[in-house]
Amino acid sequence: MTSETETERDIILVVDDSPETLSLLTDALEHSGAMVLVATDGASTLELVGRITPDIVLLDAVMPEMDGFEVCRRLKAMPALSHVPVIFMTGLTETEHIVKGLDAGGVDYVTKPIAPDEILARIRVHLANARTAQAARSALDTAGRFLLAVSRTGDIRWSTPQAIRLLQTAEGVDMQHALSQAVRDWLSTHADGAAGAQAPDITMPDGTDLALTFLGRGGEDEYLFRLTRDNTADAIDLLRSHYNVTGREAEVLLWIGRGKSNRDIADILGLSPRTVNKHLEQIYSKLGVENRASAAVLAIRVIDAR
Numbered sequence: 001m002t003s004e005t006e007t008e009r010d011i012i013l014v015v016d017d018s019p020e021t022l023s024l025l026t027d028a029l030e031h032s033g034a035m036v037l038v039a040t041d042g043a044s045t046l047e048l049v050g051r052i053t054p055d056i057v058l059l060d061a062v063m064p065e066m067d068g069f070e071v072c073r074r075l076k077a078m079p080a081l082s083h084v085p086v087i088f089m090t091g092l093t094e095t096e097h098i099v100k101g102l103d104a105g106g107v108d109y110v111t112k113p114i115a116p117d118e119i120l121a122r123i124r125v126h127l128a129n130a131r132t133a134q135a136a137r138s139a140l141d142t143a144g145r146f147l148l149a150v151s152r153t154g155d156i157r158w159s160t161p162q163a164i165r166l167l168q169t170a171e172g173v174d175m176q177h178a179l180s181q182a183v184r185d186w187l188s189t190h191a192d193g194a195a196g197a198q199a200p201d202i203t204m205p206d207g208t209d210l211a212l213t214f215l216g217r218g219g220e221d222e223y224l225f226r227l228t229r230d231n232t233a234d235a236i237d238l239l240r241s242h243y244n245v246t247g248r249e250a251e252v253l254l255w256i257g258r259g260k261s262n263r264d265i266a267d268i269l270g271l272s273p274r275t276v277n278k279h280l281e282q283i284y285s286k287l288g289v290e291n292r293a294s295a296a297v298l299a300i301r302v303i304d305a306r
């Protein structure tokens with residue numbers, strides 16, 4: 001178990017099957033004040049990170065049995081390591097190998113023979129960037145904003161810490177690879193839809209549901225979701241008291257905020273679409289708005305402000 005003094009030092013994992021490279025990097029990194037962990041192959045790397053989480057990984061691209069590209073893909077599939085920067089070390093300078101490393105999840109690469117001053121400079125930059133991003137995600141957690149980004153196929157790109165913890169305890173979610181199959185199926189047809197749309201709920205072991213609200217695209221093949229525990233009854237009570245609407249109007253307003261159509265709301269509440277439309281007319285009047293988009297914004301604003 002590490003001491004308090006040790007935990008204040010950067011933990012750098014160096015993975016290489018060359019004793020000369022390991023010796024060179026260990027000396028340079030320890031001289032800079034870092035704590036250095038060493039692994040010589042993919043299997044020992046994966047075993048080691050199961051016990052200690054490094055702050056950054058220096059990874060040889062070419063190793064026997066399991067190459068660095070595969071090691072990186074496996075590291076990035078682990079929730080506790082998805083935010084950890086991986087810098088590839090390689091003698092391969094062809095563009096295809098550089099692209100392969102970046103596609104596997106690496107943030108940078110250096111060519112061998114390694115220049116210690118260069119690698120130390122790159123480490124400082126990527127550690128600072130990673131810590132800034134992680135601090136922002138933790139701040140979102142503290143504010144009650146549990147967010148995650150996934151690819152179109154449902155692979156988790158990144159997540160705030162609390163969102164990861166909720167997903168790890170949910171049924172049907174394999175955090176080593178992707179979200180549940182139901183969510184992945186939904187993504188394949190709805191990922192280019194409007195923000196505010198609801199993906200299928202994820203059921204927790206205690207029977208409560210986690211609601212996934214689509215927020216939009218965050219980048220190339222990156223789809224952003226907000227994760228919340230299902231609190232439908234509380235949200236309805238909140239909307240009812242805040243806007244002085246009836247219980248049924250509050251239910252309709254809630255589902256408008258969750259991106260449901262009139263027909264969807266009718267099916268959920270056991271009403272006819274015509275009745276839902278009549279409730280909407282009353283809601284617009286009481287909220288002082290003219291359309292469902294404006295009503296949805298007001299509903300989301302009150303619920304998110306809790």
